Amino acid sequence: MTDTTPTDLTNADLLGLAPVIPVVVLEDEDAAVPLARALVEGGLPAIEVTLRTPAALPAITRIAAEVPDAIVGAGTVVRPEDAERSAAAGARFLVSPGCTPRLQAAMVATGLPFLPGVATASEAVALLEGGITAMKFFPAEAAGGRAYLKALGGPLPDARFCPTGGVTPGNAADYLALPNVGCVGGSWLTPGDAVRAGDWDRIRALAADAAALGKG
């Protein structure tokens, strides 16, 4: 785990916070704090709460206020206003599944570190032109998986990735072994049935297994 404060995190730092960034879909904001505590206790401090549910922004606010060891970010940032609202809610980083110049400008304007999503060499080159070297690779498995990322490493050695989408406990270590992968993202840490049941022990154990993956 990197010892950083909210103000000094860079985009590149986001790839080094933990081997896995849990991608969380929350239906109930009351689950946010115990869920975040379980993930942090398991060893995964960086948490991406996706803006797919009405509970997401209040959940981000509560985690930011009540779980000081968590580094909570917003995922599924797809519109400029998503970036602004996430920052206002207390998000400490932003993640988008894809990127456009307009969305990129909105994320930059928040002052928060962010991981813009890419799935092709051209998209990665466009970000590199703007000095952005840390990216989400999405949807990782469907877009070509480990072989695709390995191939990008030849011509684009400066680009580093957080593959997300189809990453599992079975393939995470293979991704993490690549030199251009800093961490992976995935939803497997917080299964819907465990969240609904408040089974924080199970989530803590899943997080601990993921944290033990280390960086390849």
Ligand SMILES: O=C(O)C(=O)C[C@H](O)[C@H](O)COP(=O)(O)O
């Ligand atoms: O919501 C977003 O911003 C996304 O980009 C999608 C998520 O990263 C994936 O849905 C996680 O993928 P799984 O681990 O396969 O469930």
